[in-house]
Amino acid sequence: MSLFRQISRVNRLQLLSGCMRSISSSSEPLLDLSVDGQGIAVLTLQRPPVNSLNLELLQQISQSFDDLAAQNCKGMVVTSSLPTVFSAGLDIKELYKPDIKRLNLFWSNFHNVALKFFTSEFPTATAINGHTPAGAYALAMLSEYRVTAKGNFTIGFNDTALGIVPSTWIIELMRHTMNSRRAELAATASTMFSPSDALKEGLVDDIADDKAEAIEKCKQFIKKFNNIPKWTHSETLRKTRSIPLETLKKFLAENPNQMTESVMKKDTQDSLGVYIEMMNQRKRQKTT
Numbered sequence: 495m496s497l498f499r500q501i502s503r504v505n506r507l508q509l510l511s512g513c514m515r516s517i518s519s520s521s522e523p524l525l526d527l528s529v530d531g532q533g534i535a536v537l538t539l540q541r542p543p544v545n546s547l548n549l550e551l552l553q554q555i556s557q558s559f560d561d562l563a564a565q566n567c568k569g570m571v572v573t574s575s576l577p578t579v580f581s582a583g584l585d586i587k588e589l590y591k592p593d594i595k596r597l598n599l600f601w602s603n604f605h606n607v608a609l610k611f612f613t614s615e616f617p618t619a620t621a622i623n624g625h626t627p628a629g630a631y632a633l634a635m636l637s638e639y640r641v642t643a644k645g646n647f648t649i650g651f652n653d654t655a656l657g658i659v660p661s662t663w664i665i666e667l668m669r670h671t672m673n674s675r676r677a678e679l680a681a682t683a684s685t686m687f688s689p690s691d692a693l694k695e696g697l698v699d700d701i702a703d704d705k706a707e708a709i710e711k712c713k714q715f716i717k718k719f720n721n722i723p724k725w726t727h728s729e730t731l732r733k734t735r736s737i738p739l740e741t742l743k744k745f746l747a748e749n750p751n752q753m754t755e756s757v758m759k760k761d762t763q764d765s766l767g768v769y770i771e772m773m774n775q776r777k778r779q780k781t782t
């Protein structure tokens with residue numbers, strides 16, 4: 495094993511112990527962080543059954559940014575350990591009939607993760623390897639580059655189907671990612687796209703035969719910045735993404751708990767209840 499690989503392995507253990515130290519309410523790491531011999535990290539979401547984004551997973555993603563920045567890593571690829579799901583998006587259990595203090599903390603961590611992607615010192619990419627609805631697609635959009643594997647799954651932003659009005663900064667991020675008019679149509683109708691349609695519509699930048707190839711393509715993207723000073727890259731990215739970023743900052747400055755208020759509206763709680771019942775019914779049908 496080369497010295498660099500050995501160092502990488504040590505770093506990985508340090509990174510994981512760093513993550514675990516920062517999370518008081520979860521003893522299990524909900525993600526795996528490994529750094530390859532070239533200094534590119536792969537952050538693998540591993541919260542079965544569907545990698546839904548709960549408070550603790552968001553805290554661990556946020557901590558990973560800090561750990562990787564401290565390690566001067568070259569870039570980060572986000573992917574999933576699950577065979578058919580990248581992530582089911584926000585954990586509905588955090589949103590439905592919640593404890594308000596925890597819900598506020600949940601949203602502040604979600605926004606914190608968004609800000610870390612927007613202002614990351616290193617390039618980020620997402621290797622989509624399964625279902626990627628709502629908040630999961632937001633995570634993918636927040637990274638700079640998206641590659642999807644081929645497969646029988648869908649990608650997109652389906653918040654309106656759950657009775658949730660997406661935040662303006664997310665709409666701006668969608669308009670930044672794909673054609674503005676198509677973003678409006680997709681966001682309002684909660685349209686979900688197959689991998690090939692996601693490529694056609696600009697939701698993803700590239701398509702791969704499988705997860706391994708998707709990760710490799712993400713790494714190739716990150717390597718494009720090998721000869722570009724990190725700060726010029728991150729500063730340029732901030733400028734190109736200034737509309738969604740400034741919209742997010744304004745949104746948080748106006749009222750950091752806006753999303754809690756929005757989710758607690760009776761109509762939204764009712765819709766979430768119906769959606770959860772639909773999921774339960776689907777499960778019952780599967781098991782009979």
Ligand SMILES: CC(C)(COP(=O)(O)OP(=O)(O)OC[C@H]1O[C@@H](n2cnc3c(N)ncnc32)[C@H](O)[C@@H]1OP(=O)(O)O)[C@@H](O)C(=O)NCCC(=O)NCCS
Pocket residue numbers: 543544546578579581582583584585586587625627628629652656773774777
């Ligand atoms: C992601 C998805 C396509 C995967 O389908 P699947 O592999 O057939 O998995 P299932 O639907 O059976 O879900 C597996 C479990 O995860 C749970 N789950 C799914 N999505 C979840 C979510 N977003 N939050 C919390 N739990 C979720 C299901 O309730 C089920 O739990 P159970 O085993 O205790 O009954 C599907 O779960 C789905 O569409 N989820 C909702 C996605 C969504 O609308 N997210 C927006 C959230 S704001």
